Amino acid sequence: MKSKVESSARLSVAPMMDWTDRHCRYLHRLISRETLLYTEMVTAPALVRGGAVHLLEFSPAEHPIALQLGGSDPRELAEAARLGADAGYDEINLNVGCPSDRVQSGTFGAVLMKQPELVAECCAAMIAEVDVEVTVKCRIGVDDQEPREVLPAFLETVAAAGVGRFAIHARKAWLKGLSPKENRDIPPLDYPLVQEMKAAFPQLHLSVNGGIASLEQARGFLAAGLDGVMIGRAAYHQPWDILGQADAAVYGATAPLAGPDEAVRAMLPYIETHLAAGGRLHQISRHMLGLFAGRPGARQWRRVLSEGASQKGAGPELVLRALSEVEGVTAG
Template sequence: MQVSERKRYILHRNARLSVAPMMDWTDRHCRFLHRQLSRETLLYTEMVTSPALVRGGAMHLLAHDVSEHPVALQLGGSDPVELAQAARIGAEAGYDEINLNCGCPSDRVQSGTFGAVLMRDAARVADCVSAMGAAVDVPVTVKCRIGVDEQDSEKVLPEFLARIIAAGCDRVTIHARKAWLKGLSPKENRDVPPLDYDLVMRMKQLFPHLHISINGGVETLDQALDLLDMGLDGVMIGRAAYHQPADILAQADRRVFGHDDDSNAEAAVMAMLPYIEAHLTAGGRLNQITRHMLGLFSGRPGARAWRRTLSEGAVRPGAGPELVLAALSHVTALAPVAKAV
């Protein structure tokens, strides 16, 4: 299927800043929170495996709120036919983009022959991208590493990119570290292998028409802006966006996307209250949402009391929006707002 040029252009623009797909973190509640802080930043789901959708019928994994858009579904898999089916399911569920995971180093992912291990099989990845692209009318993108284990990244990465470009991919996110599939844990793979931003910059020079976002080690919005100024098309931020979401996202619409205004953590909390109420009414638990809100006031007076109140109280039966307001009252600058509600 063909992707409209307008749709492609809009998502290329949104991809100037994105929040990385992170297992157990970027669920629908996390994404809803992040969307209260930035209207433009591209959001990603946790990785969903193609077998879970195609063979397991796990449609609940695709649940999302309309306000999350623009939002991308990240798929894990290595079978072109099954990935095409999963991509079609994701597009029909309303996702704006389908992303193929070629970067996750976990043992569970390796045993399924997908994730970072696919860096060893660019031909298979190209087949997957081609099949997915033929099945959907939304962009199909790839998230990868610069290589794995003893591979020569200077040789492997350009060959990998050339293959997926030929298969129809015009946007890629590169985690600027190798993945060591033996000897390092998934957690260590996020920090131990050295970053190589220069290699990613060389890939942009080598493939000027490929939209390249960089991922790995970006901790501030200032750093993201510096990387954009260096000529990269986008920056993807992971843990910093999760643990200090307001620091990364509250100024993103103005500083990255050219809007006139900023958002703030206070307004995000108030916007979450109706969402929380609806979730509780549907039988959900407060801590399923508030666990993603703990870092909202990181570095501000009262942040510790905010975290403690939510952490200790949200798991208790009957906890609801009033607990969030009580936590909010501990944040010095927000006490008048909380009392006025």
Template sequence: MNGRNDSNAASAARLSIAPMMDWTDRHCRYLHRLMSRRTLLYTEMVTAPALVRGDARHLLRFDAAEHPVAVQLGGSEPAELAQASRMAADEGYDEINLNVGCPSDRVQSGCFGAVLMERPELVGDCVAAMIAAQPVEVTVKCRIGVDDQVPEEVLPAFLSVVRDAGGRRVAIHARKAWLQGLSPKENREVPPLNYELVHAMKREFPELHVSINGGIGSLVEAKTHLDQGLDGAMIGRAAYHTPTDVLLEADRVIWGDMPPLTSAEEAVEVMKPYISAHLAEGGRLQQVTRHMLGLFSGRPGARGWRRVLSEGANRPGAGLELLDTALGQVEGASRSAA
């Protein structure tokens, strides 16, 4: 069990990194935490059935250094979500989030994710059961609506149900989800953003902590939303693909704190002990370094860094020497550019 950190997840949620399937695993989160002490980190979605019926408690594994960290659960059966929430609380998470935003076919078939926007009363039952089952704060991540719903009508009604069930914090992806006709990737890009509606929800529900998600590509954009009255901003793909731009300055820009690291090179160096331990446990280099490919994005040598790691990190026996070779691509390019 990981001891829960004293950090207030609601305070950390001024800036958070969105839960992203296949991306925000424990290795990714460890890297991100090294780059920002304050930002709230989320797991990939973990389904309640996998935890409760599938004996998949290993999916909740995380390093104590990741705090403050939230687990995102997927499900639609209140008793099952309550049991999964107890398991997550026992593991030491700082927040338990219910997924009401994922539009994938697999999620729909399980009657959870964005399809639950059509069943707000069930969401309320789930949230109430999760809150009653354990002591950790329960939050909701949702869309502004799905399919032919009118967001200006359904979103305030949905938030009312969440509030009445005891929810106090929501993250709203400012796009509709189209459950038919668009892929999950297209659902992150095609439906138009409606930031103003999310801001309107904060004005209508001042008692709720409201974070905005969707299309936010920089700390400047995140800070603009905060300055306009929202409680939090959630960044997804930009934080993953350009972590140095987003995370290294996050503590300074959002909280006025000194950043823990000064450069991408330093991030590589401080990751080495973690990588060594992972390799010693039988892990592969690629499992960690795939999350580090964007560290030098926009800098001379970035392409060489990505190429060396992409081509070599999955080979048997690949170790820290490959990381040094990749770093040499950046250092060589920097000298040439000087």
């Protein structure tokens, strides 16, 4: 029988630095009760050596939620995983996909595709330390590696350490010559290879990631036999289009909200609590800009929030004014 977190992994929102913070995740959870959510990557050294346990804070409302860790030292990752499990996360995920220079200098992220035995050692150490599931997010290869040779060997080696679930970004990562942004767009996608891996490793739970822009496309991958789909930028920039329909379309469940306007109103108590604790409106509202993407009034919604949310004293009344702009256009 599948665990709740594994069942939720049929659709997940990718971990994205500077985007999937706790405010973003709270919004996404309001829109979809079922989808699996991921934190931004948190480095094991920051938790273990830096004592930055505040990075683990999240709302209980965000479950099911996975913590993504970055690192390459098995003992340090095991300790970080324990901290994450103690904090209440439903899954611990190891980043073997991020191509940034900062990540490479720490010998973790996509560069670890070159060291599957080390990844396996890291995962084994984490698995031994925690009761929650340990998973891996990886690329199909890096630099001049041949993905059809590298990826099967990587999956076999890491699965032997006890990992049963992988999210595979269907692009190579070029560690030199391309920026992290370019690495999300320029290397060609190879979805068929990920599907071949499912055929080769039927016992593994495999999710495909990279360039997936619609719920319809995600459902196509699921229908083709993949266990899960991980969506990044599209889920962030068009949260209602992706997540607002996901519970019904992917899980056969009832959607919690009827429209993006309801999502806005549902966020107001959360915003008030954040402001009362000394926070600023833009820390939350920046994640809400795409709620009306593709709908009448979307431009006005974004304009009012973008121009006003950073102003001192901005609060729920600004959000309601932005919403009235949308409703005014819709009524007109």
